[in-house]
Amino acid sequence: MHHKLLFALAIVGILGGCSGLPSEGPSAMDISAADIESLPQTEYIFVPIDANSANVAGQYRLTEFSRNFKVGAPGNGQRLGVGDRIAVTIWEAGENGLFSTVNGKNTNVESVVDENGMIFIPYAGRMRVAGRTVETVRQNIEANLVDKAIQPQVLVNVKGNVSNSAVIVGDISKPGRYPISLRGTRILDLIAGAGGSKYPTYETVVTLKRKDRTATTVLENLFDYPGNNIFLSPNDNILLAHAPRSFTAFGAVDSTKEYRFESRTITLAEALARAGGLDDKRADAGGVFLFRFEDVEVARQLSDKVDLQAVSGYKVPVVYRLNFKDPKAFFYARYFELRDKDILYVANHPTAEFGKFLNIIQPGITSARSVDLITR
Known part of the structure; x- marks a missing residue:
C-alpha cells in the first residue's frame, strides 16, 4: 500500500509537469485562450474562418503601384530633354x-x-x-x-527620344532602354516590348523605381488589377526578378516544411493536402491556424480591435482559425486562398500530448510494478 501511494504521488507530480512535454508549437487553447479581449492592440487579432472572413480576405487587392505612383493618362504631350x-x-x-x-x-x-x-x-x-x-x-x-x-x-x-524612355532589366528576355510613346506607355506595354518575363507571371516580381519612390508587386497583379498597370514616366527603372511564392506548414501535418505554390493560386484545402493533411494520431481538427499580415483596411473589416491610429499601409498580424469539426469548414477551406509567406499551423490534440506523457512514464510504471511485486 505504501508503494502504491508513492507511485500515485509520482504520477500526479509528472502530470503537473505536462506543459514541459516536447511540442512543435502552441496548442489551440494557447493561441485562442485569451479570447483576444485581453490582448493589447500591438498583438495579433484572432479571426475564425467563416463565410464573412473568407469573403473579406478574398477581396484583398494588391495596389502597390496605383497607391504609390499616381500617374494618369498622358494629355499634355511629351516633353523634350537633354540628348533628344x-x-x-x-x-x-x-x-x-x-x-x-x-x-x-x-x-x-x-x-x-x-x-x-x-x-x-x-x-x-x-x-x-x-x-x-x-x-x-x-x-x-x-x-x-x-x-x-x-x-x-x-x-x-x-x-x-532619349530623355523620354525607361529602363527594364532583370529576368526579362530583352533588357534595355525603351522609348515612351506619345500616347503613353504602360508597364505591361514595356514588358511585352522587351519580350516578357522568363518565368511564369505568378513567380515574377516587378519592382518600379521612380526617383526616390519604390514599389513591388507580382507580375500577374498587373493583369488581375488593372489599376496597377500605370503609365510610365521618363527615366523610370523596372526590375523583373524570379521570386517563387511559398507557404510554410508546421505542427500536426505529415510533412513540416516550406512549399512552393507551383500554380497561380492555392487554397487552404490544397495547401493542407500538399502538406499531407492532418495527422490522424496527433492533429486537433478544431485547431488549424493561418498566420499572416493583413493591410489595416482589411483587418478593420475583420475585427473592431484594430488600432484606430493605424494608417494606410500599416500591416496587422492576423491569426485565422479553421475548425474542421464543423462540416462547413471544408467549403471555407476550398474558398480561402493563401498568399506568399503564409504560415499554416495545425495544433496537436490534447490526447496526443497525453500519449507523449504515457510514453515518458511507461518505464517508471514498469519499474514501479516490478518493485511492488518484489515487495509483496
Missing part, C-alpha cells in the same frame, strides 16, 4: 526667303538638345527646349521667325 534629337522643317510662303529657294520652299534642320537644354535654329537663335512639349517648341520657333521669314510655318519631329 529633333528635326525642324521650316516652310515659307514665297521664294527667295531665308529658308526657301527656287527649287523648294522648305528647309530641314536637325539639332540635338545640349547639356544646357538648348538647341540652335538659324535666324531664330539659341532657345531652351528642355522640359517643353514639341508643340510649345514649334510655336516658339515660329514666333522667333515671324519678322525674319516669309509667313513661316514650322514642323518639329522627335527623331531620337
Whole structure:
C-alpha cells in the first residue's frame, strides 16, 4: 500500500509537469485562450474562418503601384530633354526667303538638345527646349521667325527620344532602354516590348523605381488589377526578378516544411493536402491556424480591435482559425486562398500530448510494478 501511494504521488507530480512535454508549437487553447479581449492592440487579432472572413480576405487587392505612383493618362504631350534629337522643317510662303529657294520652299534642320537644354535654329537663335512639349517648341520657333521669314510655318519631329524612355532589366528576355510613346506607355506595354518575363507571371516580381519612390508587386497583379498597370514616366527603372511564392506548414501535418505554390493560386484545402493533411494520431481538427499580415483596411473589416491610429499601409498580424469539426469548414477551406509567406499551423490534440506523457512514464510504471511485486 505504501508503494502504491508513492507511485500515485509520482504520477500526479509528472502530470503537473505536462506543459514541459516536447511540442512543435502552441496548442489551440494557447493561441485562442485569451479570447483576444485581453490582448493589447500591438498583438495579433484572432479571426475564425467563416463565410464573412473568407469573403473579406478574398477581396484583398494588391495596389502597390496605383497607391504609390499616381500617374494618369498622358494629355499634355511629351516633353523634350537633354540628348533628344529633333528635326525642324521650316516652310515659307514665297521664294527667295531665308529658308526657301527656287527649287523648294522648305528647309530641314536637325539639332540635338545640349547639356544646357538648348538647341540652335538659324535666324531664330539659341532657345531652351528642355522640359517643353514639341508643340510649345514649334510655336516658339515660329514666333522667333515671324519678322525674319516669309509667313513661316514650322514642323518639329522627335527623331531620337532619349530623355523620354525607361529602363527594364532583370529576368526579362530583352533588357534595355525603351522609348515612351506619345500616347503613353504602360508597364505591361514595356514588358511585352522587351519580350516578357522568363518565368511564369505568378513567380515574377516587378519592382518600379521612380526617383526616390519604390514599389513591388507580382507580375500577374498587373493583369488581375488593372489599376496597377500605370503609365510610365521618363527615366523610370523596372526590375523583373524570379521570386517563387511559398507557404510554410508546421505542427500536426505529415510533412513540416516550406512549399512552393507551383500554380497561380492555392487554397487552404490544397495547401493542407500538399502538406499531407492532418495527422490522424496527433492533429486537433478544431485547431488549424493561418498566420499572416493583413493591410489595416482589411483587418478593420475583420475585427473592431484594430488600432484606430493605424494608417494606410500599416500591416496587422492576423491569426485565422479553421475548425474542421464543423462540416462547413471544408467549403471555407476550398474558398480561402493563401498568399506568399503564409504560415499554416495545425495544433496537436490534447490526447496526443497525453500519449507523449504515457510514453515518458511507461518505464517508471514498469519499474514501479516490478518493485511492488518484489515487495509483496
